[in-house]
Amino acid sequence: DIQVTQSPSSLSASVGDRVTITCRASQSINDYLNWYQHKPGKAPKLLIYAASMLQSGVPSRFSGRGYGTDFTLTISNPQPEDSATYYCQQSYSAAWAFGQGTKVEIK
């Protein structure tokens, strides 16, 4: 099975900073990499699909890049409402997998 490893596990940033989360796959997954935002008590929300495509309705301060095994999610000028846990997910193999998650606090 293909695993994805996220880092860091948590971070704190201020409004106006730049936040970067990395995700590494255990083997090449081309661009079959998605990013989700999850807040307590809510359903996960798709942010980025195919490594770099912004889901409709998601603010443009979110961006993704990468191909093969290494991927990043960047939040430019994060806002307090971006405080959440973020997950990468590989959809290359029949058995999908999530990264361990990154808890982001925006002050």
Place this chain on the structure above:
Amino acid sequence: EVQLVESGGGLVQPGGSLRLSCAASGFTSSSYWMHWVRQAPGKGLEWVSRTNRDGSSATYADSVRGRFTVSRDNTKNTMYLQMNSLRGEDTAMYYCAREYYGIVAGYYSDYWGQGTLVTVSS
């Protein structure tokens, strides 16, 4: 409007069984693959299973293979997760999600339910 509503969660003893349901509305469920994802208390999201459009094929995470079975009844727009031999580590919020596929977009889950809570405890 696309909606997914999970039900069937509750308290069950270790070794027991439970069947979860995921009712879909606002789209033709038979046109989409569907997934189950769970989140244990204080833990991250864990992918559980995936079923094809007519329910004839499914893939499972190693942690549930042989104990969980996913099925669907497209006449009722409903997917099910039969969970047997339940363990404490199966305690989690269980979400169903729709899979979208596009030639350029790849595969991803675009709609999710709000989840149903399963607690395995004596």
